[in-house]
Amino acid sequence: MVLIKSIKVSEKTxxxxxxxxxxxxxxxxIIYNALIQQYTEKEYLTDEEAEYCNKMIxxxxxxxxxxxxxxxxxxxxxxxxxLEKQGVL
Numbered sequence: 001m002v003l004i005k006s007i008k009v010s011e012k013t014x015x016x017x018x019x020x021x022x023x024x025x026x027x028x029x030i031i032y033n034a035l036i037q038q039y040t041e042k043e044y045l046t047d048e049e050a051e052y053c054n055k056m057i058x059x060x061x062x063x064x065x066x067x068x069x070x071x072x073x074x075x076x077x078x079x080x081x082x083l084e085k086q087g088v089l
Contacts, residue, residue: 008060008068023080026073 009017021030045053060068072079 002073004070004072004074006060006065006068006070008056008065018080023077026076027071028073 017027017030021027059066
């Protein structure tokens with residue numbers, strides 16, 4: 001089962017994820033392998049990083065969806081192909 005959630009990322013981060021994400025991987029794979037796995041297996045967030053994350057979560061929960069993108073992981077390849085055809089990527 002795939003749970004579709006919105007996460008807040010900057011436009012720069014979104015473009016980088018799009019650029020580094022191979023066709024056979026999802027954003028979920030990249031985020032999990034590069035971020036979540038690193039922090040759960042090796043390190044924890046610094047106080048400054050945790051404060052920033054909490055601030056962003058509070059902002060998102062208050063309805064401020066600035067710089068967020070909804071990603072449908074079930075149709076990610078199809079959507080990326082369409083964006084490439086449009087010249088966006």
